[in-house]
Amino acid sequence: MRITCPFCGERELGEFTYLGDAKPQRPAADAGEDAVYDYVYLRDNIAGVMSEHWYHGGGCRAWLKVTRNTLTHEISAVEAAAGAGAAKVGA
Amino acid sequence: MAGDQANRLTSGGLIDRSTALSFRFDGKNFLGFKGDTLASALVANGVRLVGRSFKYHRPRGILTAGSEEPNALVELRSGARREPNTKATTAELYEGLEAASQNRWPSLNFDVMSVNQLFAPIFVAGFYYKTFMWPAKFWEAIYEPAIRRAAGLGRASGVSDPDHYDKAWAHCDVVIAGSGPAGLAAALAAARSGARVILCEEDFVLGGRLLADGGTIDGLPAAEWVARAVAELEAMPDVRIMTRTSLFGVYDGGTYGAIERVNDHLPVPPEHQVRQRLWRIVAKRCVVAAGAIERPIVFAGNDTPGVMMASAMRSYINRYAAAPARRIALFTNNEDGWRTADTAIAAGLQVAAVIDARADVSPAHRSLASKGGFPVLHGSVSAVEGGKGGVRKISVSLTGGARAEVEADGLAVSGGWNPAVGLTSYHRGRPKWRDDIAAFVPDGAPPGMVAAGAANGAFGLGACLREGFEAGAAAARDAGRSGNIGSMPVADDAAFSLTPLWHVAGKCKAFVDQQHDVTASDVELAQREGFQSVEHLKRYTTLGMATDQGKTSNVAGLAIMAAVSGKSIPETGTTIYRPPYVPVAIGAFAGHHRDENFHATRLTPSHHWAAEQGAIFVDTGLWKRAQWYPRPGEKDWLESVTREVKAVRGGVGFCDVSTLGKIDVHGPDAGAFLDRVYINAFSSLAVGKARYGLMLREDGIVYDDGTTSRLAEDHYFLTTTTAKAGLVMQHLEFCRQVLFPELDVQLTSVSDQWAQFSIAGPKTRDLLKEIIDPAEDLSNDGFPFMGAREVKLRGGLKARLFRISFSGEMAFEISVPARYGEAMARNLMIAGKPFGVTPYGTEALGVMRIEKGHVAGPELNGTTTAGDLGLGKMMSTKKDFVGRVMAGREALTAPSRQVVVGIKPTDKARRLRSGAHIIPKDETPGPENDQGYVTSVCFSPVLDQWIGLGLVERGRERIGEIVLAHDPLRGEDYDVELCNPVFYDPDGGRQRG
Numbered sequence A: 001m002r003i004t005c006p007f008c009g010e011r012e013l014g015e016f017t018y019l020g021d022a023k024p025q026r027p028a029a030d031a032g033e034d035a036v037y038d039y040v041y042l043r044d045n046i047a048g049v050m051s052e053h054w055y056h057g058g059g060c061r062a063w064l065k066v067t068r069n070t071l072t073h074e075i076s077a078v079e080a081a082a083g084a085g086a087a088k089v090g091a
Numbered sequence B: 001m002a003g004d005q006a007n008r009l010t011s012g013g014l015i016d017r018s019t020a021l022s023f024r025f026d027g028k029n030f031l032g033f034k035g036d037t038l039a040s041a042l043v044a045n046g047v048r049l050v051g052r053s054f055k056y057h058r059p060r061g062i063l064t065a066g067s068e069e070p071n072a073l074v075e076l077r078s079g080a081r082r083e084p085n086t087k088a089t090t091a092e093l094y095e096g097l098e099a100a101s102q103n104r105w106p107s108l109n110f111d112v113m114s115v116n117q118l119f120a121p122i123f124v125a126g127f128y129y130k131t132f133m134w135p136a137k138f139w140e141a142i143y144e145p146a147i148r149r150a151a152g153l154g155r156a157s158g159v160s161d162p163d164h165y166d167k168a169w170a171h172c173d174v175v176i177a178g179s180g181p182a183g184l185a186a187a188l189a190a191a192r193s194g195a196r197v198i199l200c201e202e203d204f205v206l207g208g209r210l211l212a213d214g215g216t217i218d219g220l221p222a223a224e225w226v227a228r229a230v231a232e233l234e235a236m237p238d239v240r241i242m243t244r245t246s247l248f249g250v251y252d253g254g255t256y257g258a259i260e261r262v263n264d265h266l267p268v269p270p271e272h273q274v275r276q277r278l279w280r281i282v283a284k285r286c287v288v289a290a291g292a293i294e295r296p297i298v299f300a301g302n303d304t305p306g307v308m309m310a311s312a313m314r315s316y317i318n319r320y321a322a323a324p325a326r327r328i329a330l331f332t333n334n335e336d337g338w339r340t341a342d343t344a345i346a347a348g349l350q351v352a353a354v355i356d357a358r359a360d361v362s363p364a365h366r367s368l369a370s371k372g373g374f375p376v377l378h379g380s381v382s383a384v385e386g387g388k389g390g391v392r393k394i395s396v397s398l399t400g401g402a403r404a405e406v407e408a409d410g411l412a413v414s415g416g417w418n419p420a421v422g423l424t425s426y427h428r429g430r431p432k433w434r435d436d437i438a439a440f441v442p443d444g445a446p447p448g449m450v451a452a453g454a455a456n457g458a459f460g461l462g463a464c465l466r467e468g469f470e471a472g473a474a475a476a477r478d479a480g481r482s483g484n485i486g487s488m489p490v491a492d493d494a495a496f497s498l499t500p501l502w503h504v505a506g507k508c509k510a511f512v513d514q515q516h517d518v519t520a521s522d523v524e525l526a527q528r529e530g531f532q533s534v535e536h537l538k539r540y541t542t543l544g545m546a547t548d549q550g551k552t553s554n555v556a557g558l559a560i561m562a563a564v565s566g567k568s569i570p571e572t573g574t575t576i577y578r579p580p581y582v583p584v585a586i587g588a589f590a591g592h593h594r595d596e597n598f599h600a601t602r603l604t605p606s607h608h609w610a611a612e613q614g615a616i617f618v619d620t621g622l623w624k625r626a627q628w629y630p631r632p633g634e635k636d637w638l639e640s641v642t643r644e645v646k647a648v649r650g651g652v653g654f655c656d657v658s659t660l661g662k663i664d665v666h667g668p669d670a671g672a673f674l675d676r677v678y679i680n681a682f683s684s685l686a687v688g689k690a691r692y693g694l695m696l697r698e699d700g701i702v703y704d705d706g707t708t709s710r711l712a713e714d715h716y717f718l719t720t721t722t723a724k725a726g727l728v729m730q731h732l733e734f735c736r737q738v739l740f741p742e743l744d745v746q747l748t749s750v751s752d753q754w755a756q757f758s759i760a761g762p763k764t765r766d767l768l769k770e771i772i773d774p775a776e777d778l779s780n781d782g783f784p785f786m787g788a789r790e791v792k793l794r795g796g797l798k799a800r801l802f803r804i805s806f807s808g809e810m811a812f813e814i815s816v817p818a819r820y821g822e823a824m825a826r827n828l829m830i831a832g833k834p835f836g837v838t839p840y841g842t843e844a845l846g847v848m849r850i851e852k853g854h855v856a857g858p859e860l861n862g863t864t865t866a867g868d869l870g871l872g873k874m875m876s877t878k879k880d881f882v883g884r885v886m887a888g889r890e891a892l893t894a895p896s897r898q899v900v901v902g903i904k905p906t907d908k909a910r911r912l913r914s915g916a917h918i919i920p921k922d923e924t925p926g927p928e929n930d931q932g933y934v935t936s937v938c939f940s941p942v943l944d945q946w947i948g949l950g951l952v953e954r955g956r957e958r959i960g961e962i963v964l965a966h967d968p969l970r971g972e973d974y975d976v977e978l979c980n981p982v983f984y985d986p987d988g989g990r991q992r993g
């Protein structure tokens, strides 16, 4: 598998580390235990197109949001993950 | 006969008759020529018996001339280089080659185990499953070793491989598998377009079937056209032609695996060269021009030496000028097989008869038969007479029921051709059935891959060139290349007509899979026993599961199964295809990553100095760290470590701690950032001060700890444990980029930039004064406990100095740029001489931390909370931080949790062992009474006894309680006392002094 890092270009899988589902957002400080529980433990595991966090540790150390089809390994989008895991201010 | 190349034809062939090569097979000397394979040299020398079969020990000969060979497997080379299951058909001959046949004892001609044949009726499909099911324990002890001796392939050398293997990457626009007419045409079109092309050919000569079958291309003899095409390709700078290289797999994103047999054609690789190289080729497009494999017809006695694929006979005769037989019979169900009769006649060999299963034979072939004076028999081969000496007589069932016999010493067989659908099917593509050629062709190939020529079911020479050329041009175009592709090579298409014939019913054994000794009746039996799915059939009978992966047997097996079940072949379906296409040595996958190079090794800045001191090193992750520094006369490690500890506690010592992870944290929000990743506050830390920090995972469990210093308002210097250095960096980057992007903060890994030493002991200041500029105030007022700042060394070098202590002594840690690390170690030795300075290793470091009750890896074990470690009070209630909410869960704060406590045996002479379980006194040891375990132990020179730390249920409430240490692993039970984990200087006066 090859991932096109927006900063480094197309690179081989071995340079990256997988984290998982990029959808859950870290709840605000006052969100309560249930919300944090969901954030920490509940993950989608889709047979199909998923948004995932990957870390380019062998390159620029950017955290990336990778849109990948888990059935075919086809990668349709890669972007910097900046802010992708933060709860929206006021949410 | 053997030994004199008696079967070598007097002219022709792509062999170099001026370079004779001597070789040994089963201890006998032979001669061959450069350009031979081991198989062709054996054919030239009249050797027909080359092995015994896997299960029945039947005599076997050479069936094919390529990598699909199921029978002619040998042990190649000797000693540590002995390589079992090497195909004689692809092994290039070299001077001094040594090979031995396999699976025979004591000799190939007289094989004791061939009595298995007499018991053949019990060796049916599933025999092992049925017979050896009971009693289970007999399997490992008795059945399996006996079966392994009787059945099997070659023997591994049993010793370490002395050769080197390499791994490499290559990138291109178009990678092409195969250099037959389709592959060469594809390469020409793609390369002329301007594409970067890699052409892989598993053979050591380019040309594919053209080498054996010739033909006319662009009005030129095939060999001449190949030479011209290759010359044109070689002249282009962006074309790489790789012979002896098999494309064996296709992976996601256009990555292809290839194995290059760099030096397998030499007895020993030249100095500093590898035997094989594993390539990962990244290509935008791939053209599979891997050709087709001629398939056998299954009939009784079809494994007799001398029975050979018709195309293989042409290869031996035309390419190697070696006659597999003198009087050849041909059994075919198609037009193409007849070319072997042409070839035999042209080479001056006799054709005994052609047995054609079809109703009609073309007039051209009829006239060939009458000119050659041989009969054309309409029917099928029903039996073959001949044992280990090879084919003698062939029985033919004629259409209409009559029988005929043919005297011959060789039988060529052609059942049609199967496109090589492996590569195109590796992403679960299922090949589709084509009735006109009665074969599976590629379908559902991975993205970017296309098959061309015979690999795509186009068997005519003209069609191969056309498909190859078009595929090459399209691939280059898809890769963005648009140069002038010139003219397409042209050749005529021979007619291809075939009447499917898979199996001729007969009384004797008819083999489907010759390598695994699977017969037609095994397949039928499996079907009757209910193994309806092809995947089950495969596993039950082991059909197609040998090292050849059923290249000559799978489709025939399916066809027989289909016939029994009354289904069509496409309804029966194929099994899933998986790489590798050819066997690849594990050594090639490992490459240079073996033995001491299995992983990278990291050396501390003072490593070479420590080695000079005779340090014993220990592997911690990738690092080699000095564990202790033995001195002459010391009887064991404990004596050395105890001396080092005493030297520190009584004077001064130093230890290289550069392996800690080090991260510079910069930015106006650096403090706020650290507040969110640590449980305790760092924004409130004064400039010039250090603080111990603990970070949690988001689930509330402790992740890592370390000291972080504030060097400036917007600059912190953070340290991590050695083990988590990389992971903490990754975690902090996640926090910075993904969770808290609003914070203005930057992280820089500086682990490799700083050499860091811990200098500890009451005489630490005396030593530091010798190396630090006298203007620097190191007094308690000028540099108090937990102080941190940049200092100038004597000579002007800047260093970072931290007054932190892991040992519990008056101590500093000093950081200098890594390139000065070794000089620092040497200078500390020189400057510290008057104070008896002692270098100490990780063992002494560990002893002192246990004496001080500091937690480390065994306690930060991925299950403990801050509270478990006795650090619960550090958790700030005034801020949010990673792990805060989950750490508050009921189970993580329960009073019954196992927490860190000190442990010492009541018998002071007793050795404490880590891993021992803690059981309440007077309770029976067992899981129901297990209250924790000993995590870390050491011999404490201060207390003069073994001590330890442990995780014990309600441990902190039970100080003074005597409990049982139960160690079933070592068979020990002894009393221990739970105590305060801080064994040494509990009020910390020494480190503040």
Ligand SMILES: [Zn+2]
Residues within 6 Å of the ligand: A005, A006, A007, A008, A009, A056, A059, A060, A061, A062
């Ligand atoms: Zn990158």
